[in-house]
Amino acid sequence: VIIFSLCFGEFFFLPFCPFPPSPDSITSRMASGGFAVRWVFLALLLPLLLSCSPKSFSSAAQVTCVPADYKPRYGPCNSTTHTRTVQYVKARPSCEGPDSLGSDQTGCHCTLDEYQPIWGPCTSGRRHIVGWNFTGCEAAQLPPTSSLPPSPCQCTEADIASSYTDCDPATNTKTLVHYYTNPCQGPPLPAPQHVPCNLTCPSGQYIAPPQSRCSLCPAGTFSYNGVVYNSWGAELPAEFHTSCTGAFCQPWSTHGDYIDSGTQDHTGVLSVLKWTGKLVQDQATMTFTYRVESQFTWDFLLVTVNGIKASLPLQDITGVNEDWSVHTVNLRDQECAVEVVFHQDPHCIERHYFDNPSVQFSEMSGLPLSASVTVPDPPIGCTPESFPAMNGAIAVIRRGTCTFISKVKNAQAAGASAVIIVNYDPNVIHMAGDAVDLRIPVGMLSSSDGNPIIHAVLSGEKPQLGVRRKHSDTAVVQFMYHKWKNDEPRTQPGADRVFIKEIKVTGTVPHAVGCQQCSAGTFSVPGASGCEPCPANTFSARNGTANACTPCPARQSSLPGSTTCLSTPGCTLEDYVMEFGPCRLGQDSDFVRSVTYRNAVEPPQCTGGVPAPAAVEQPCPPCPPGTLRDRTTAKCEPCPGGFASAQ
DSSP states (O other), X not given: OHHHHHHTTOGGGGGGOSSOOOHHHHHHHHHTTHHHHHHHHHHHHHHHHHHOOHHHHXXXXXXXXXXXXXXXXXXXXXXXXXXXXXXXXXXXXXXXXXXXXXXXXEEOBOOGGGOEEEEOOOBTTEEOEEEEEOOSSBOSSOOOSTTSOOEEOBOOGGGEEEEEOOOBTTTTEEEEEEEESSSOBOSOOOOOEEEETXXXXXXXXXXXXXXXXXXXXXXXXXXXXXXXEOSBOSSOOTTEEEEEESTTOOOOEEOBSOEEOOOOOSSSEEEEEEEEEEOOSSOOEEEEEEEEEOOTTTEEEEEEETTEXXXXXXXXXXXXXXXXXXXXXXXXXXXXXXXXXXXXXXXXXXXXXXXXXXXXXXXXXXXXXXXXXXXXXSTTOOSGGGOOOOTTOEEEEEOBSBOHHHHHHHHHHTTOSEEEEEOSSSSOOOOOSOOTTOOSOEEEEOHHHHHHHHHHHHTTOOOEEEEEEOOOSEEEEEEEEEEOOOOSOOOSOOOSEEEEEEEEEESSSSOBSSOXXXXXXXXXXXXXXXXXXXXXXXXXXXXXXXXXXXXXXTTEEOOTTOSSOEEOOOBOGGGEEEEEOOOEEOTTSOEEXXXXXXXXXXXXXXXXXXOOOOOEEEEOOOOOTTEEEOTTTOSEEEOOTTOOOOO
């Protein structure tokens, strides 16, 4: 109205008119006295214009915030007090009011907004909620699911699966393609992605669609880059094969929680368990938990990896072992794990079998590498003077005259980075010896492979020797229980067999496709390859516990790996045991020892009550007949010649 009045009321306002009138209409209105009427109208509107400020316009548009415009925001749960902070934050930006109404303390029970539905499988285009997920809070009473109506199958990330195409040798890539596992409705699938053929992730990480990079498993979960055998069904898994040699020999068999080598009641038997797997990663291991019950030194367990004998402690592979032992082997170990390249021809290096653990060529850092070659003069290398300054070169030495160890020590003292022994016939042998103080890799070449290198150096050539790994994609591990022919009667009880409880293999899959939740009674930190049991006097009541378990409340306790805490009774004298210190000479020239008291069970399963008795000193017990307590060592020593002791 104001703009209309100005436009038709005065020439002065014509430039501001969005639709200025024609000159003829202005002239006619001036003649009819229309301007005077419009000036009166403008005078009436002017006070209203002056009273309207920008602030009054904006205030009229604003609405005062009400409590419904604020939403709760919860902090992390305090595991000790089981409370958390709730802050009410403004959720409606258009209303006028403070950004927050303050904070308060509340319990850790989940609210309805914190429950995320777990959908069941699709049936005829619809599916039901079968459970609830929640994080950062404690479940009180879960919302019911049976009474909820089914919903259309809206796809979520959990409905997306992926697979890789075969590797394209031309581009050394494979394609990650995605697909829905259920006939659900959802957004378009992620576009296919090209990833390297050797894409791998270590344990504790995973690749899940639609990602194509390794990600750390969050706290409370874990991933294992391989396979775990610890639940043994009626038949051995497909990767295992068992065989038996000898009369009445029994093969390996499954027993739910473990497998064993069979009851071997007769001598002269060999029970074999063979595992074969394909390796897809550079680092590949097998860890097995086992124990042996056998006639000591006569019957024993032998483990080989790709034909190489694994080094297991003697006390763990023979005799009666009540405790479980754990051992890890490298699945990449093989007779020809490294090869040298001379004049573009590869030659396999035979590993050594020295008594003390020493460096193998496969353990050299920086492989593949290229190094200069030096040959001692004479090439037999049995004296330190035959070696020039090596300066990190590889020493190539002929076999003979002196021990392998002597040759290697001479080369090592001259500064060699590695030693290759050349045999004097076309075959290679297992080099043996005491490798104490050896710090450089040692291997062997046959005469046909090694002599050309020696001849080239002696003729004045300065060749470079390439060293590189030679991987095999297949690993073979054999567990063999030997029971030799032994006519001596048994002197030890036992089941005459090997027990294996768990076998864990890494390197057989490129990466995990997801992370598994830790079970109740355990926890994990980010990037974990397994879950740790809750320490004593802590507990975890649900799956997926992150970083640490919850301490037990006052006057309660728990054992390691507990899912709950139990009330602890008051201590009695029966809850303590005595510990005796060594005998010593007391102030009165008598032999005494200290007696202290401690809880019989750790962690203690009682609280308060009768305290532990105070430490005391008691006389030492008398020495056995024929001995006398020495006044210096306070130990019972045999009586010297010509003397006797009745007590």
